[in-house]
Amino acid sequence: MSTESTFRNEPALEFRRESVRAQALRALAELRTKLPLRIGPASGASASGELLSYNPANPAELIAVAPDGSAADARAALVRADAAFASWSALDAGTRAATLQRAAGLLRERRLELAALEVLEAGKPWPEADADVCEAIDFLEYYALGALALDQGRLLPQLPGERNTLRYYARGPHAVIAPWNFPMAIPAGMVSAALVTGNTVVFKPAEQTPACGHALVQALHSAGVPEDALVLLTGADEPARELVAHPLVHGIAFTGSCAAGQHIIHAAAQAQPGQRHVKRVIAEMGGKNCIIVDADADLDDAVPAIIKSAFGFAGQKCSAAARVLVCEQIADALNERLAGAIQALRVGPAEDFACDLATVIDAEALARINAFLDGAEHEPRVQAEVPVGTGGHYVPPTLFVDLPPSSRIVREEVFGPVLSSERVASVDEAVRIVQEGDFGLTGGLFSRSPQTIEHVSRLGIVGNLYVNREITGAMVGRHPFGGGRLSGTGPKAGGPDYLLTFVEARSVSENTVRHGLVI
Amino acid sequence: MDDAQLEERVHECGQRLAAGLAGADTGGLRHPLAAGERRMMRSLIGDPRLRAALFRFVDVRPACHSRTELVRHLSEFLEEAGAGSGNARRLARLTGRRELTLPTAGAAGLGVASMAHRFIAGEDAQAAAPELSSLWEQGRCVTLDLLGEATLTESEGERYAQRCTQTLRALAQMSAGWAPNQLLEHDGLGPLPRANLSVKVSALTPHLRANAPERALSAARDRLLELLRLARELDAHLHVDMESLDTRESITELFLELLALDEFADGPPAGIVLQGYLTDSEEQLERLLGWLEQHPRGAPFTIRLVKGAYWDHEVVLAAQHGWRAPVFTDRRSCDRHYEHLTRRLLDARAGGMALRPAIASHNLRSLAHAIAYSDALGLAPDALELQVLRGLGDDTAAAIATYGRRVRVYCPVGDLVAGMAYLVRRLLENTSNDSFLAAQTTGADINLLLERP
Numbered sequence: 001m002s003t004e005s006t007f008r009n010e011p012a013l014e015f016r017r018e019s020v021r022a023q024a025l026r027a028l029a030e031l032r033t034k035l036p037l038r039i040g041p042a043s044g045a046s047a048s049g050e051l052l053s054y055n056p057a058n059p060a061e062l063i064a065v066a067p068d069g070s071a072a073d074a075r076a077a078l079v080r081a082d083a084a085f086a087s088w089s090a091l092d093a094g095t096r097a098a099t100l101q102r103a104a105g106l107l108r109e110r111r112l113e114l115a116a117l118e119v120l121e122a123g124k125p126w127p128e129a130d131a132d133v134c135e136a137i138d139f140l141e142y143y144a145l146g147a148l149a150l151d152q153g154r155l156l157p158q159l160p161g162e163r164n165t166l167r168y169y170a171r172g173p174h175a176v177i178a179p180w181n182f183p184m185a186i187p188a189g190m191v192s193a194a195l196v197t198g199n200t201v202v203f204k205p206a207e208q209t210p211a212c213g214h215a216l217v218q219a220l221h222s223a224g225v226p227e228d229a230l231v232l233l234t235g236a237d238e239p240a241r242e243l244v245a246h247p248l249v250h251g252i253a254f255t256g257s258c259a260a261g262q263h264i265i266h267a268a269a270q271a272q273p274g275q276r277h278v279k280r281v282i283a284e285m286g287g288k289n290c291i292i293v294d295a296d297a298d299l300d301d302a303v304p305a306i307i308k309s310a311f312g313f314a315g316q317k318c319s320a321a322a323r324v325l326v327c328e329q330i331a332d333a334l335n336e337r338l339a340g341a342i343q344a345l346r347v348g349p350a351e352d353f354a355c356d357l358a359t360v361i362d363a364e365a366l367a368r369i370n371a372f373l374d375g376a377e378h379e380p381r382v383q384a385e386v387p388v389g390t391g392g393h394y395v396p397p398t399l400f401v402d403l404p405p406s407s408r409i410v411r412e413e414v415f416g417p418v419l420s421s422e423r424v425a426s427v428d429e430a431v432r433i434v435q436e437g438d439f440g441l442t443g444g445l446f447s448r449s450p451q452t453i454e455h456v457s458r459l460g461i462v463g464n465l466y467v468n469r470e471i472t473g474a475m476v477g478r479h480p481f482g483g484g485r486l487s488g489t490g491p492k493a494g495g496p497d498y499l500l501t502f503v504e505a506r507s508v509s510e511n512t513v514r515h516g517l518v519i
Numbered sequence: 520m521d522d523a524q525l526e527e528r529v530h531e532c533g534q535r536l537a538a539g540l541a542g543a544d545t546g547g548l549r550h551p552l553a554a555g556e557r558r559m560m561r562s563l564i565g566d567p568r569l570r571a572a573l574f575r576f577v578d579v580r581p582a583c584h585s586r587t588e589l590v591r592h593l594s595e596f597l598e599e600a601g602a603g604s605g606n607a608r609r610l611a612r613l614t615g616r617r618e619l620t621l622p623t624a625g626a627a628g629l630g631v632a633s634m635a636h637r638f639i640a641g642e643d644a645q646a647a648a649p650e651l652s653s654l655w656e657q658g659r660c661v662t663l664d665l666l667g668e669a670t671l672t673e674s675e676g677e678r679y680a681q682r683c684t685q686t687l688r689a690l691a692q693m694s695a696g697w698a699p700n701q702l703l704e705h706d707g708l709g710p711l712p713r714a715n716l717s718v719k720v721s722a723l724t725p726h727l728r729a730n731a732p733e734r735a736l737s738a739a740r741d742r743l744l745e746l747l748r749l750a751r752e753l754d755a756h757l758h759v760d761m762e763s764l765d766t767r768e769s770i771t772e773l774f775l776e777l778l779a780l781d782e783f784a785d786g787p788p789a790g791i792v793l794q795g796y797l798t799d800s801e802e803q804l805e806r807l808l809g810w811l812e813q814h815p816r817g818a819p820f821t822i823r824l825v826k827g828a829y830w831d832h833e834v835v836l837a838a839q840h841g842w843r844a845p846v847f848t849d850r851r852s853c854d855r856h857y858e859h860l861t862r863r864l865l866d867a868r869a870g871g872m873a874l875r876p877a878i879a880s881h882n883l884r885s886l887a888h889a890i891a892y893s894d895a896l897g898l899a900p901d902a903l904e905l906q907v908l909r910g911l912g913d914d915t916a917a918a919i920a921t922y923g924r925r926v927r928v929y930c931p932v933g934d935l936v937a938g939m940a941y942l943v944r945r946l947l948e949n950t951s952n953d954s955f956l957a958a959q960t961t962g963a964d965i966n967l968l969l970e971r972p
Contacts, residue, residue: 011841016729016765127730296582296592300669300940329584340672344725346734354731448579450595 007142007477010134013111015127021353024126027112028119028351035120039066039214039234041073051234053210056123056359057349057392063121064211069235074202074242077231081173081200082248084228089170089198093151096196097144103192103223104140107133107184107216114184114215121209122183123359123393125350128313131473135185136216138476139494140192146499147196154505161513168503170198172250172277175243177204177264179256180361181316183212189476189493190253190282191216191230197502199250200229202243206256208361210234244268247275251502254283255318258413258439258486261285265489282501284488286413287318287441289471292430292456293334294447295327302446303337305470309444310419311345311397312472314357316365318487319442319464319472322414324421325430331423335401338421339382342399347386359393360416366393369416373398376409413439427452434461441483444471463487520895526971528895532922533887533969539918540883540959563950569607570950572600578943580631581935631942632935638910638945639666639938640930643682644689647932651690652697655713658920659928660703662715662758662906663690666933666941670722679722680742684749686932690714691753702925706901708819708873712788714755717929718746720770721762729765736773744777750787758821761792763829763836764845767803775807779814790821790875795857796830796846804860808867811874821875823906824860826853826882828944854885854972861889865903869896877927879906881915882955884969890924901925911945911956 014020036052049068055061067073088096107114111133118129156164174194178187187205194201205213217232233239244252244267254264261283268279291309293302309321326334348355360366373381379400386394397417403410410420424430427447434443443462447453453467463483464474474481480495482488491497512519520528563570575596583589597611641647644663651661663686670676694713704711721727726738743759750757759774761767771791778789793804804822811820827833830846837844847853857880864876878889886905893903906927907916919926931941950957958968 009841014840014842016768018732018768021730295584296579296588298578298582300671303671304669337671337675340674341725344672346726352731354728354734356728448575448582449592450599 007138007145009475009477010108010137010141012127012134013115013130015130015353021126024112024115024130025351028116031113031116031120035064036062037064037211037214039064039210039232041067051207051210051236053121053208054362055120056361057351057390059363059391059393061120063117064214066210066214066234069204069233069239071238071242073235074204074233074239075246077202077233077239078173078175078243078246078248080228080231081202084226085170085172085200088195088200088226088229091198093147093196093198096198097147099220099224100140100144100147100192100196103219103225104137104144106219106222107137107140110215110219114212117211117215118183118209119350121211122180123350123361124183124313125355125358126353129350132182132185135182135476136188139185139189142476142494143189143192143196143499146496150197150499150503156507161511161518163510163512164507166505166507168197168500168505171280171502171504173200173202173248174251174253174502175202175204175240175246175249177240177243177252177254177256178206178213180206180208180212181313181318182255183209184216186255186284186493187213188216189498190255191220193499194251194253194502195220195225195230197499199502202231202233202249204233204235204240204243207234207236241267245270245272247272249279250277251280252282254281256285258285261488262486280501282489282491284318284482284493285486286415286439287320287483287487288322288411288413288437288439289320289442289444289462290323290325290430290434290437291321291444291446291471292424292427292434293324293326293330294427294445294449294452295329296448297330297446298448299330299334299337301468302334303341305444305446305468306338306419307341307345309470309472311342311357311417312470314360314395314397315417315419316360316415317472319474319481320415321419321442321444321471323410324419325424325433326421327427327430328423328425331421335399335421338399338419339401342382342384342397345384345397347384347394347397349387349390349392357397357417360395362393365416366395369395369414369418372409372412372414372416372418376400376403376407379403379407427456431456431459431461435459438485439483439487440485441487442466442471444469463490463492525891525895528891529884529887529971530966530969532890533883534965536883536887536915536918536922537965537969539921540914563946566604566606568600568602568604569610572596572604572607574943574946577631577634577946578939581939634946635935635938635942638908638931638942640909640932642934643932644686644693647930648689648693651930652693654928654930655694655697655700655703657917658700658703659916659926660700660711660713660715661928661930662717662756664717664719664760664929664931665722666931666937667722668937671725673725676722676724676739676742679719680746683716683718683746687714687716687746687749687753687755687757690716691755702901702923706875706904706925707899708875712754712756714753715758715927716746716750716755717758717760718743719760719762720773721766727766727769732768732772735766735769736776739769739773740777743773747777747783747787747789750789751783754787756788756790756821758790758823759792761794761825761827763832764797767794771803771806775810775814778816778820783816783818785817788818788821788875790823790877792823792825793860794825794827795860796827796833796853798845798847798856800856800860801863804863808872808874811872815873819873819875821877821904822864823877823879824857824864825879826857831947851972854882857882857885858888858972861885862892865889865893865896865898868902869898875904876902877904877906879929881907881912883915883959883965884955884972886915886919887969890922908945 051066051068053064114133115129118124154166176190345356350358382399383396400420442464476494480492482492600607691714723742724739909930
């Protein structure tokens with residue numbers, strides 16, 4: 001069965017229709033009557049402290065109360081996942097795939113409610129919140145199909161008197177450590193890939209978005225994943241560190257910062273007493289993504305795409321654009337239009353459909369990004385206005401032009417609505433700059449020359465190159481996502497190779513000759 | 520009049536228009552390049568790869584900073600198209616020969632510029648003045664459309680508003696000297712202004728948002744308000760164009776809200792566009808008619824019925840998001856619906872509304888149907904206005920004028936950079952398989968072209 005031929009992305013909600021927006025706002029109002037959401041401790045967990053999540057646009061609004069898991073909770077969760085492994089991995093692939101598809105159906109039934117939850121808990125504007133729910137559904141459907149394909153094994157060369165087979169096997173309990181910026185989609189991908197291939201999972205959502213993580217787990221449990229095969233572990237760093245270090249863990253799927261990812265890779269490499277396997281790590285880390293603008297680019301297209309790539313969800317995507325590398329012939333024209341377009345951006349609460357971008361996730365992020373901006377205090381900049389006096393974590397979308405290459409804003413990942421525009425002599429120079437960067441996640445090229453497009457595409461300078469379009473918004477199946485260098489380990493999420501990391505291939509070679517007869 | 524009788528009348532009108540077309544065709548001296556271009560159009564319709572290559576060249580032409588760049592792009596497009604098109608391969612070999620390179624660039628550049636000139640009346644209203652008055656002398660009135668780059672910033676919106684202001688003034692001034700023409704200047708609802716401007720609300724503000732139509736209401740309000748005031752002062756007609764579906768709500772809401780203000784109770788004459796290819800266009804029409812009933816104004820309201828020029832955009836956008844396409848995907852249903860809307864508009868006028876139906880089409884059948892139905896309702900000939908695009912509908916305009924009906928020519932003005940996007944859209948339209956003009960160019964039988972959709 002070919003995954004690619006049967007898979008279709010979940011259609012986005014058509015918010016351009018007034019009736020759909022009205023439904024969404026009703027769902028949001030309905031959700032508000034249930035706040036704060038209370039997430040109970042997993043059975044067997046110790047009564048630890050509480051983890052609270054807030055609306056980033058209004059930190060006085062409490063969204064969810066969850067257990068603040070400890071190292072002991074992590075250990076207890078792993079023991080359960082380990083005990084559940086034998087029976088879950090023994091199910092046939094079709095049963096597990098069907099379970100994922102049922103979970104996808106459950107998420108589909110709650111589309112508006114879940115998008116509303118992301119709006120409130122992650123400060124994610126409506127279209128992007130809905131896209132995240134769709135992507136979660138996509139991952140469940142896509143990996144379900146992928147697991148069925150994988151279950152067929154691989155064809156091997158066969159000789160007379162010899163029967164060779166290759167099958168894939170589950171490995172054991174996995175730890176999934178997820179970020180808050182795609183609070184349902186990214187964990188849905190990592191959790192479902194591990195589960196559908198027969199592994200059990202302890203899933204720790206980001207401390208900022210426990211309710212989004214809980215909603216995903218709820219759907220999978222309701223669909224038939226046993227409680228112990230998927231254990232939700234809410235909390236901050238402590239339980240995550242314990243998961244990574246614990247000998248029962250066979251694999252770790254992580255998406256987050258580069259520093260945390262490298263720490264995980266390091267810690268996972270240290271075998272613990274009693275550990276009889278090598279832990280595998282999939283880490284999807286950061287980006288410092290560049291958009292190259294050729295001299296023949298159409299600025300009517302390039303400017304809106306750059307704005308969307310840099311400032312959508314306030315730049316809090318690992319795929320977001322951080323640098324524009326523009327050929328000098330059109331640099332002034334581009335910078336002038338970018339500046340004007342930024343000033344036309346409207347910043348406000350995510351729930352307001354009229355806003356282009358909203359808050360950053362929390363006070364810590366606000367302080368971190370402001371430190372970047374303060375560090376460049378002498379540099380001229382262009383900014384949009386932000387709401388004041390609301391208590392929301394707003395950072396003004398900001399453009400810097402012609403910063404020196406040594407500037408922190410040019411070199412480091414800001415993970416916020418900050419864009420730098422730099423002049424280059426040619427597309428080739430821009431390509432060199434991209435190749436010399438620490439990261440290699442996404443990138444963009446605006447050009448109308450077929451040869452330039454072909455040339456840059458072939459170089460493979462980043463994991464996901466987007467030509468003449470925005471560089472965010474990868475679609476499961478259509479745009480397998482992930483990068484090289486310090487951006488991650490691969491393989492690409494939402495692509496044909498992803499599930500292989502969660503399984504072990506075993507081959508059997510049987511001698512089929514008895515007394516000279518091939519049987 | 521029953522159905523069969525109407526059909527008979529449609530065919531008669533159509534034959535008469537076609538006869539006018541044929542006459543215009545032999546008088547093609549007005550555009551010395553017309554015959555060559557027609558030949559080129561014919562070859563493009565049959566060669567989609569060459570068509571794509573040439574359109575990409577037209578598209579990139581203003582962004583090429585030198586002749587070398589021009590040639591490089593042209594040869595790259597042709598080379599890519601060469602795999603599936605013999606014509607493109609031959610042309611690619613030609614552009615690749617060094618001794619031909621510079622002349623090729625010059626010719627290609629000139630070719631695009633001259634083609635652009637066919638569609639674009641001039642850099643601005645002043646430059647287009649001779650063309651506009653010559654159209655008037657030939658019995659055709661005009662509406663001007665200002666081409667420009669996308670409005671992404673406030674200053675770009677402001678600049679567009681200024682161009683609109685200048686254009687309105689220039690039009691009022693130049694048209695004052697035109698000779699009187701009863702058919703073009705009066706209908707049963709009163710005088711028709713000679714000065715007529717079509718405005719794009721999306722060019723007035725960078726704040727149009729599909730998911731928040733209310734945002735443009737405040738952002739574009741002041742600029743559109745000023746234009747309405749100026750139009751009233753100059754006694755000009757102000758029309759707002761429609762663009763992609765994403766902007767329809769903003770444009771409609773804003774325009775109707777402003778027109779309902781007391782200060783515009785008696786003017787200016789104004790109008791809006793209805794895109795027949797949208798599957799919900801009938802609801803949109805009912806909404807407009809309902810508004811008109813609730814807000815009776817002294818100045819008549821024009822509804823220009825078009826098929827719609829963003830078909831590909833709407834289909835692609837919907838497909839990429841997994842949405843049902845908001846447009847008819849079958850040409851015949853679309854044409855049928857267009858006729859249905861035509862009848863609804865003419866019925867409303869016959870019912871006594873202060874409504875001016877304007878049927879904008881290059882489809883002879885659609886035009887003939889409008890004339891026949893209008894006549895069948897007993898409406899005066901001046902109650903119906905027909906509209907065509909400059910460059911594409913020149914022959915059609917001549918045929919309509921010969922028929923003795925009012926025809927308004929939609930004349931874009933602007934510079935080459937701005938004009939290219941427009942030019943590509945028009946060329947696409949003109950050479951698509953479904954295009955009426957394409958069928959006409961390739962010499963389809965007139966009776967087939969007039970068949971009921």
